[in-house]
Amino acid sequence: MSVLNHAAPSAALSTAALAPRPSACPGLLRIVAARDGGICRIKLPGGALSAAQAAAIAEASERHAASVIEVTNRANLQVRGVRAGHEAALIEALVASGLGPAPATSSMDAAAVWSASAADDIRNVMVSPAAGRDSSALYDTTPLTAGLLGLLQGEARFAALSPKFALLLDGGERLARLDHPHDVWLAATPASDGVRFVFGLAGCPPTVANAVTNAAANAAANATDNAAADATAAHAAGNGSSDAPQDPVATGTRALAAVLPAEVVQLVRALLHTFLDLAAADATRMRHLLATHSVDAVLQRAQTYVDFPLSRDASLADWHRGAPADAALRLGAHPQRVAGTWHVGGQPPLGRLEAATLRGLAALARQHSNGTLRMTPWQSVLLPDIASEAVQAVLAELEGLGLACDPAQPLARLIACAGSTGCVKSLADTKADALRLAARLPDGVDVHLSGCPRSCAAAHCAPYTLLAVAPGTYDLYRRDASPDFGRCIAHRLTLEQAADMLEQLARSPF
Structure with missing residues (x-):
């Protein structure tokens, strides 16, 4: 022991x-x-x-x-x-x-x-909004969520964590947001003794759908390191709809090991103390620690805080979340x-x-x-x-x-940052422009409007991003394996031109 x-x-x-x-x-x-x-x-x-x-x-x-x-x-x-x-x-x-x-x-x-x-x-624990009610869930994460929030608020040392440092607790619900990278993620999985929680660092739980593009999604989920690090200026300028500019530019780890539900809070405590033990003074995210320390070194240090095994489990190297998530379940009645x-x-x-x-x-x-x-x-x-x-x-x-x-409604498929009415860094009134675009948004197309490269409104990689370059003028990006917003496929489009191009892409995406 x-x-x-x-x-x-x-x-x-x-x-x-x-x-x-x-x-x-x-x-x-x-x-x-x-x-x-x-x-x-x-x-x-x-x-x-x-x-x-x-x-x-x-x-x-x-x-x-x-x-x-x-x-x-x-x-x-x-x-x-x-x-x-x-x-x-x-x-x-x-x-x-x-x-x-x-x-x-x-x-x-x-x-x-x-x-x-x-x-x-530091009260940053993301769970499914249907936790405890989703019939597809493997585990009711409600008590664990309360335990993690109590842990974060209860130990004075954790005040040294960045406000961006965040945890994901996935109970296996169908209504789940799995494409936001987190510093520590935990996901329920069936096990011979019931349910266990696999965990990883600086990324997202691997799913069958994102097995190929998960790393790209993590890298493209938001603005560049430099832009995200400039949080003081960002907040002085005005924030969009995010909880701080997310900066999950990381490939993250695959599933590392699995613990019993009763061990989840202890595991997270160990990982948080390990981060504070090992990370440089200017490191704010788990990915920064992984840039200077191996995963095994992190687990070895975390082991000193718990009395259950934390060594990497090779059998989990190809673990993927078994059930797909469906964001459409957030709307309507289910x-x-x-x-x-x-x-x-x-x-x-x-x-x-x-x-x-x-x-x-x-x-x-x-x-x-x-x-x-x-x-x-x-x-x-x-x-x-x-x-x-x-x-x-x-x-x-x-x-x-x-x-x-x-x-299927257009306003369910659009997100936009605060825009120039709320943020001095924004080059366009993205909120008003998004409402105009809604009238012409093609069926099945999801679009993110961002007033600047910081991407405050989206902590994930949207299928299409309109990045403002001037009032009412945008560059159009399409998600692929490229970093940040993906690949730029058109420059300096008016909203009408952007709507036309999105219509063409909806008919013939390739």
């Missing part, structure tokens, strides 16, 4: 952890300026939001901001347009509603605010694991909700759901536990609120 290292941080580590974060992202307790006002990001545990909290966010955004709330691509919310001088009042209202990290209270002193802010930064219950989902236009819309969703959750909403990493909203007899009424209400409930 290994001698367990309980990682009592030294004074030096504590000092390092207290250093300012020049690249810090917006948070609940740290509002960051953008062209359209401040951004306040609210991290949600597993994307879950109570109806009461949703109503509180709607009211606070009307009182203290521009009444605009965005769903992010990590299933969180952010309030845009926070007015100068209203920051403290907004934070107080949100904290009083039970949002934010566990230690947060409205009467904290400066040191306590910093501590809570650091805990808020049966849950419990007979007679459904989850019903809708897509707000370009991920944005007016305060009145969020208030309407809260009322709908109270009336027909279990009193909760689930935000999704596709910037959509899911209402769980709808009785069969209420499904059609809920769908009608969602559509009445302006949400797209059919994956």
Whole structure:
């Protein structure tokens, strides 16, 4: 049995952890300026939001901001347009509603605010919005998610992690986002003793569909290293719909080993301490550590923190997730694991909700759901536990609120960053342009509009990307094995020309 290292941080580590974060992202307790006002990001545990909290966010955004709330691509919310001088009042209202990290209270002193802010930064655990309800799932990840969030907030040393450092916990659901690279990913898999979780580093769980292109997708998922590293300027300029500019430029590892569900939290703790033990002071992501240390060296160090084996398992070298994921299940009505219950989902236009819309969703959750909403990493909203007899009424209400409930609808196939109205780095009003493009978007085509190469709105590689080069003018990229957005196939297109070319590509993609 290994001698367990309980990682009592030294004074030096504590000092390092207290250093300012020049690249810090917006948070609940740290509002960051953008062209359209401040951004306040609210991290949600597993994307879950109570109806009461949703109503509180709607009211606070009307009182203290521009009444605009965005769903992010990590299933969180952010309030845009926070007015100068209203920051403290907004934070107080949100904290009083039970949002934010566990230690947060409205009467904290400066040191306590910093501590809570650091805990808020690192609550980055992505799960399926249908966790615990998806009949295809191999394991209900809900308790594990709570354990991981408690771990991240409970150990002071983890405040030294970057706000971008993120975990993926996949229970095998059909409704799952598997193309966002993560620093640590875990995926349920059948085993002789029930279910185990395989894990890997700096990438995505391999799937049959992405077996060939997984590495390219990881590399192309976002902007270049230099652009992503310039997070201070990025946030000062204004953020799109992401939880910080993601910078997953990495090929990642394949599945390394498998652990029992009861060992997942201990495993993650070991890997986080290992990262902090070995990574250089300027390293923010697991891929940076893997650039200087072998996978085996990382596992050997992690082994000192646990009493179960962590050596690489060669039998998992070709492991792939057995079941495909289906993003279309986020929209419309779909049966849950419990007979007679459904989850019903809708897509707000370009991920944005007016305060009145969020208030309407809260009322709908109270009336027909279990009193909760689930935000999704596709910037959509899911209402769980709808009785069969209420499904059609809920769908009608969602559509009445302006949400797209059919994956074939154009607004369900478009994403766009904040654009030039919200971000000084954007070269075009991508939100307005996306709405114009929707009228001509060909069937079956998914498009990402980005105002600059930072790609704040997409942490994955979209099939097509329109990258702004001037107002109303874009270069068109198509996903392939090339890095970043893929291969540029046309330059300086107007929206009309882009729509024409997308129509041609939809008819004859090759």
